[in-house]
Amino acid sequence: MRSNERECIARWEHAFEADPAEKEKYYLTVAYPYPSGAMHVGHGRTYIIPDVIARYQRMRGKAVLFPMAFHVTGTPVIGISKRIASGDEKTIGLYRDLYRVPQDILDRLINPMEIVRYFSEEYRRTMQRSGLSIDWRRQFITVDPRYSKFIEWQYDHLYEDGHVVKGAHPVKYCPQCENPVGDHDLLEGDKAEIVKFTLVVFRWGDARVPCATLRPETIYGVTNLWVNPATTYVRAMIDGEEWIVSPEAAGKLALQDHDVLVTEKIPGAVLVDQTVSHPFSGDVPVLPATFVDPDMGTGIVMSVPAHAPFDYIALRDLQQQGKYTSIQPVPLISVDGYGEIPAKDAVERAGILDQNDPAMEALTQEIYNAEFSRGKVFEKYGGKAVREARDDVAALMMEHYDSVPMYDFDNHNVICRCGGRVFVKILHDQWFLEYSDPIWKEQVKTQLEEMALIPSEVRAEFNRTVDWLKEWACTRRVGLGTKLPWDPAWIVEPLSDSTIYMAYYTIAHHLKAIPPESLTPDVFDYIFFGKGSPGTIEQKVLDRIRAEFLYWYPYDHRFSAKDLISNHLTFQLFHHRAIFPPELQPKGMVVFGMGLLNGAKMSSSKGNVYLLEDALE
Structure with missing residues (x-):
């Protein structure tokens, strides 16, 4: 056999082996x-x-x-x-x-x-x-090298047509490799998406206490903040101001155009029962919650129990112990299919027992989607649809109330093939494919x-x-691949x-007999577009190659x-x-x-x- x-x-x-034929x-x-x-x-x-x-x-x-x-x-x-x-x-x-x-x-x-x-x-x-x-x-x-000549030709055209631009954008980044990474470079987390959060900044004396949120419009319904009493936070000078964040958040912010200097560690338990304030919510207490992940956002969460199932049930758990019973949910969004307090309805329908129930993530997404797609903010808070109010409130807080954006993954288990952890970094002077072009x-x-x-x-x-595609970082500093023709310090990345x-x-089999240096941009222009008359390759050879391309393509x-x-x-x-x-x-x-x-x-x-x-x- x-x-x-x-x-x-x-x-x-x-x-x-397939060749052009009369069929x-x-x-x-x-x-x-x-x-x-x-x-x-x-x-x-x-x-x-x-x-x-x-x-x-x-x-x-x-x-x-x-x-x-x-x-x-x-x-x-x-x-x-x-x-x-x-x-x-x-x-x-x-x-x-x-x-x-x-x-x-x-x-x-x-x-x-x-x-x-x-x-x-x-x-x-x-x-x-x-x-x-x-x-x-x-x-x-x-x-x-012949394929690299082809890639150089492609990128020259993309650049000339304005599809490749230089700028600063958040990208997946491996500090160990000192390189942006794409999905093909990852061992874990190839489905993770970069998410833009708004940092809502509360005050604790002279210190800023930022909370990362996807729902800035819910600031009017904040009743308290959550910290994890079992973790350690840090006091850090960030852009010349004193911030309280998790150590993980301090490291992430340092990759996102912030000057960060950690000055002191603070046990989470020390923050519990402190009072913080924001112009939109007034004074609110800091309460303990085990669901708070120091590796997500800033490690400090603003609590909106009327509209967030985790917040509602964490508050309910504390109140069942006879604590913080004076705090009541503050509803601010109406949505069809739910009562005045949507989070309460969702939790009770699902029969959730405590904040560690695995169904909580799905409930959170359910409320998020329902309120975003068909929710409306109460008249006293503006009366707008949630999808409109969200951007308006975020813009207002960024202009007047110290808010800034922060980028993180929707799944923080993102690992490079080198074994190092991947973070979101604001990359400057990087080349991007402008997939955002309408x-x-x-x-x-x-x-x-x-x-x-x-x-x-x-x-x-x-x-x-x-x-949803936006700018895509199409180059890397290290790795195998083709150098960017007009900026050879960069290498075109795998997906690009x-x-x-x-x-x-x-045409690949024809090109194997041609020296790479003869494959000028004019050669590819003639093969693919029928333009010009390159002199580096005999005309009848060029015509044969072009004819084969036109036979098979598209x-x-x-x-x-x-x-x-x-x-x-x-x-x-x-x-x-x-x-x-x-x-x-x-x-x-x-x-x-x-x-x-x-x-x-x-x-x-x-x-x-x-x-x-x-x-x-």
């Missing part, structure tokens, strides 16, 4: 893999589904192109190589025992490019064993309307992603160099997993609209779910996998 298998693989090596074409692509470990059965599903479609289209008599490449841009393999070099037993054990890397090769994996070389070869071998009908002539890795957004939405999306339900998710490579596949379907809608799959639509004319826009996308093992997403970096090689055996 082994000899038969080897014979078949050898016979199939060139069987699926209908079908061009499909699938997200190229990051070869930092061995293929698992989740990968098998990812690539076998499009392979089945490719074979079906060949049976229908079409010329079918199914290419493959390897994505190695960024810092993941650098982090792996550093952990191996430092003798990290967990990493070494993963590669030695799960991926079965021979010791002589494992010793070489202290070099990131050795990881790239070894696992890209392993991926190709496993894909060939799986019988995938791939045209391997077009294979490349994303640090190939004209660009509308162009992408128009394109989505014209595309075949499978299943149809994902159309709404694509549109939501287009709506993988947007139009589907066009590169159509792609007919792109296959990928649902978790990439929020980044890669939507990014590539923005870039196609920016670079290519209407007739070369993508035709369709097929989105599928994730493969799970033991109830969790399979991950090569975590070792939560069943190897495809073992499944093939």
Whole structure:
């Protein structure tokens, strides 16, 4: 059987090489893999589904192109190589025992490019064993100098058209790597979103006591503040003023354009029963609550028990002990489906016993959504819809009452592949893709309307992603990848160099015979736009390459997993609209779910996998 298998693989090596022909074409692509470990059965599903479609289209008599490449841009393999070099037993054990890397090769994996070389070869071998009908002539890795010339050309056009700008924005940042990070750089928390809080500043004598909130309009209903009596807070000079915050918050604020100097530690219990004040709430007491997380916001929470289930039940718990019985919820928002005190209704309907009930998070989100979507502030507080009042109150407090924004994650367990914790940092003089541009957004939405999306339900998710996308940090200081052509101190990050490579596949095999230095921007302008007359490559060669591109493009379907809608799959639509004319826009996308093992997403970096090689055996 082994000899038969080897014979078949050898016979199939060139069987699926696709060239322009006098017949209908079908061009499909699938997200190229990051070869930092061995293929698992989740990968098998990812690539076998499009392979089945490719074979079906060949049976229908079409010329079918199914290419493959390897994505190695960024810092993941650098982090792996550093952990191996430092003798990290967990990493070494993963590669030695799960991926079965021979010791002589494992010793070489202290070099990131050795990881790239070894696992890209392993991926190709496993894909060939799986019988995938791939045209391997077009294979490349994303640090190939020819591919880098293609990326430079793309970014020159994006820059010239105003889609790449320099500015200051909050980004995911790894202090250990001293680098902004994208979702592909993360071990944990790849779904975490950056959230903008308003710091509502209360006064305690001469000190400021800031509370981070997503609901500044509820300041009129504050009855008290919450602190965790079991934690330690700090007194810090922040921008020349004395603040009381958690140590974790002090560290986060230092990354967000604040001068921070911690001067003293304060036990949480010392803050309990103190009185603080704000012009909108008057004097309110500081009370103890175990639900307060020092690692969320400032570690101090303003309490609005009429509209926040956690606040309502924490106050109820204290009052059932005979404490603080004079404090009553102050309602300020009316919302259909709830009584005067919405938090009370939600807690009682759900039968919540105490503030540690796991259902509390869902109840909090329920009230948040209901009041934001259909709530109205009482007339004596302005009478506006909540969605309008929220911005108005935040602007008022920032202009007149010392409030400032603070950024944090909706999930603080965000870990870089290097093992370090990731925070939100305001990054200056960084290059960003301006996905917030409303004209660009509308162009992408128009394109989505014209595309075949499978299943149809994902159309709404694509549109939501287009709506909320803002500026995206597209460069890094360190890592593998292409240098930004006009500012080579920066490197294009992984999600930003993988947007139009589907066009590169159509010509990749031709470019392998051309020296990288001959691939000038004029060459790519001619290949993709038919413009100009570059002199670095013979004209008939250029014409042949352009003809191949025009035969295959646009792609007919792109296959990928649902978790990439929020980044890669939507990014590539923005870039196609920016670079290519209407007739070369993508035709369709097929989105599928994730493969799970033991109830969790399979991950090569975590070792939560069943190897495809073992499944093939």
